[in-house]
Amino acid sequence: MKNFPKILIGAAMILALSAIFSGAVMTAAAVPGTPEASPIQNINQLLTILNKIVVLMYRAFFIVAIGFVIWAAFNYLFGGDDPEKIKSATKRIMYAAIAIAVALISVGANVIIKSLIGQ
Numbered sequence: 001m002k003n004f005p006k007i008l009i010g011a012a013m014i015l016a017l018s019a020i021f022s023g024a025v026m027t028a029a030a031v032p033g034t035p036e037a038s039p040i041q042n043i044n045q046l047l048t049i050l051n052k053i054v055v056l057m058y059r060a061f062f063i064v065a066i067g068f069v070i071w072a073a074f075n076y077l078f079g080g081d082d083p084e085k086i087k088s089a090t091k092r093i094m095y096a097a098i099a100i101a102v103a104l105i106s107v108g109a110n111v112i113i114k115s116l117i118g119q
Contacts, residue, residue, distance in 0.1 A: 043117065047114065047117070054106050054107065054109070057103070057106050058103045058106050061099045061100070061102050061103035061106070062099070062103050064096075064099045065096040065097075065099035065100045065103070068093070068095050068096035069092075069093065069096045071092055072090070072093045072096070073089075075088055075089035075092065076089045
């Protein structure tokens, strides 16, 4: 449990880097021979890319939350009278709630950004 924040940050970084590298590969494939040309030609394309990143993060956090809920359920079931296992299961439920909150905030941030830009 001590390594959870490190694992979560590492997973987020890997997800972000994979999105960046996949975008770079698609850009290189889409516009051969013009490295100075930007793949983003207007604000709608930028919003589309941001929306895809937000959806990926949203799904990733919900998957993590579901995993923690299942893990906590097994700890509750097999914990028996061990208060340490019950305590760790409660912490996992709390982390799942935090992951769900972050996922919902990311969707809310998408709406806020769109309203600020005027879309």
